[in-house]
Amino acid sequence: MIDLKELFAGEDEIEVEFRGHTTIHYLHGPTNEEDLEYRRACLAIKVKNGRVESTDAAIYATVQLYDAICTRVIVKDGDEQQEVEDFKTLIPNDLKTAIIAAWQNRFEVKQEK
Secondary structure, three states: OOOHHHHHHOOEEEEEEEOOEEEEEEEOOOOHHHHHHHHHHHOOEEEEOOEEEEOHHHHHHHHHHHHHHEEEEEEEEOOEEEEOOOHHHHOOHHHHHHHHHHHHOOOOOOOOO
């Protein structure tokens, strides 16, 4: 029997190569509040000199989402692995952004022909 609670509420593992090491990031699904905060931040814009621009909050939204939903990170090098205790400060923002992008694209949509 399928454990539906684990299926829909469990963590996702996103594994990426970074500077010759494998990093595994464990992400839980965002709460409704975290999801709304992320979506609002992504849509934040401002008008400057008659032009519409993204705000700093919109640009930084994926990093904030990563910090909110990532529960732990492990770095592997061959057979050796190490948990990253202070990953929220050590992981660079570009890697956090890449992890969120991979996490958002984890679904495979099946289409009927």
